[in-house]
Amino acid sequence: MRTLKGILLGAGMTTILLSACASNNGAKMTVSGLNPAKFDSIIGGKKTELITIKNQSGMEVCLTNYGGRVVSLSVPDKNGKPTDVVLGYDNISQYADTARTPSDYGSSVGRYANRIKNATINVEGKTYKLRANDMMNCLHGGGNTGWLNKVYDVKSKNDSSVVFAITAKDGENGFPGTVKATATYTVKSNNTLDIVFQATTDKETVINMTNHSYFNLNGDPSKEGYNQVMYINADKFTPSDRFYIPTGEIKDVAGTPMDFRKATAIANKYDPSYDQIKNATGYDHNWCLNTFKDGKGDDKTVAASLYSPKTGIFMEVFTNEPGIQVYTGNFQGTGISCKHGIKYPKHVSVCFESQKYPDSPTKFAAKTKGWEISNPYLKPGEKYYSHLAYKFSTKK
Template sequence: MKPIKSALFGVAATVLALSACTSSKQAEETVSGLNPARFDSIVNNKKTALYTLKNNNGMEVCITNFGGRVVSVVVPDANGKPTDVVLGYDNLKQYTDSVNSPSDYGSSVGRYANRIGGGKLTVAGKTYQLPQNNFGHCLHGGNSGWMYQVYDAEQPNDTTLVLTIVSPDGDNNFPGTVTAHTTYKVLSNNTLDITFDATTDKETVVNMTNHSYFNLNGDPSKEGTNMWLYINADNFTPADSTYMTTGEIRKVEGTPMDFRKAHALEETINDTTYDQIRNATGYDHNWCLNTYKNGKGDDSKTCAVLWSPVTKIGLSMYTNEPGVQVYTGNFQGTGISCKHGIKYPKHVSVCLESQKYPDTPNKKNWPSANLKPGEKYFSHVAYRFWTGDFATDK
């Protein structure tokens, strides 16, 4: 999904370096080659850091509490080689510099992931004008959404990180004070398990997601269109030229949107005879998951699979949400030096964002994102990594 325009957001406070007195353990590089000291800063009067989660099977996940962002995910390839499979930066300065290096890399997005049409939101009979930070729409909660805020962090053990954010009433003009948590866990079977929960003191909308950019090839300096994709969905929600859903739910059959039989992205991603591909210059669409029925999602069933024929690394996705936004890095190729100095090309990666459908608040027949006092928002997504030949049931 396209990042928020850099000109429309600036971090409110100057990022200040903390004291250089870090322990030798803090200064050690992670398996992914990150220096934790480069993430020790102060943003908006709150401390930031890099947190490392790991298991005993070769998986390491590094996360910063700035925006709740996954910075690296290392898993073994088919030959046992540790491979970083997500995009990002290797220092906090670039993450906070929304002018020179804007990104939503790896973020915990809120208050409302994806787009709200025209920035118009009506809740409990009252209409709110939200920021219009993307083609006239509100994207990812506005130009100072949660991906640019500092979460409070607690790491109870080597495999778990709990991030907390309190979003005040009127934050980007959304109603209600919302307390939200993102809990990251690394499981023994090489799964990155993520849960989101939230409560509010006034009726509002909440739709959180993780925005990691996956490249399973182990070389993000090259396009990733050789990766295979499977999506367990018979339908998707078409979008117009401003990336806004039209309200239609359309069958994938007979279109380049059909991934019920897995195939390499390169087979369909450049089919500009189809308006949806042409408008997005690739994929930036929501699929209506078959794993969601009668108002409930089955997160024990595979909803999507991404696979690399190079490393033989596969990613199986599970969620209780009704939709998944698939974004193929159509706005990459900016020439910005990213993690380890690599400049990412267009179509280098695939985002798999669990979510309510885009603009659900203005399309009342779609699964609701409304949250009332006394209720608890809960969302779950799991990314399980494995190796071997492609399969949908690994």
């Protein structure tokens, strides 16, 4: 989904007190070329840091507790060269400057990822007005005041895993219920980044968490990424209007540029005259995954994949969720210098957001046909669980 959307419009710069910790001043650079000291800060009275997790197979993932974000993800290419495959910044200042460098790069999004129409939900017969930050809609839980710009607590960490925790108060951005949530990131021995989102609430609410990493597997994010080969395991998708809100239809991908059931270069499918692509200036849509059947998601079967013929890096995506939003960097290309000073062009990346369908609170409450599998409601005593995994390998 878009990086520089209405998500953070009107936001002022988050109050930052930079205070590089002496303990990190001598820290060595990460494999991806990050300086941990540039992530040591105090934001909103809470300490931020860079955390590195890795395995013995050449995979390194660097994260910050600011937004529970993946900052870099390095895996070997076909020649064994470590390659950072996600977009982002190389310092905490840019992540936290929601006025000049707004982004959702790599974040753990909550309380509700994607859009809710007219920023309104109905829970237990009561209407709640949410924070509108994407025109009249609520996007990613309220944008600059949502979880992607909160400092998570580091609940635990070791060489291969970190657990981020957050508590969202009742009424935050208009949402009912105090929610306690965690995002657990684990690097596995087979070069998989495994992500588990969990949450509980003290009052019925809606919840939809995801990771928002932008992938470019080519090893050069200064160039467009439409040469990447994409596969989406879905026979259907949910068309959207010009405001990116699903119409309520569930349409077949057959015969349209939305059909990625056979892996193909994105450029080969891209048709700017097709209404859905024209509206979004690229792909920014939800696909209804074939891996979700009978009310349960199969997170052992590939939901989507991405491949770079240039580096040979191959990524498979697994999830237990019913849908996946695929966004192709349509609003990148702003001229802002990002990680290592690179200015990302338009269509440089692909984001795979595992999720409940966009605007599920509206469509589910209205009993829209086909949306019954996308129940966004969480009640007290229930436990929310969402699984997402990115598995990397290479092809010669």
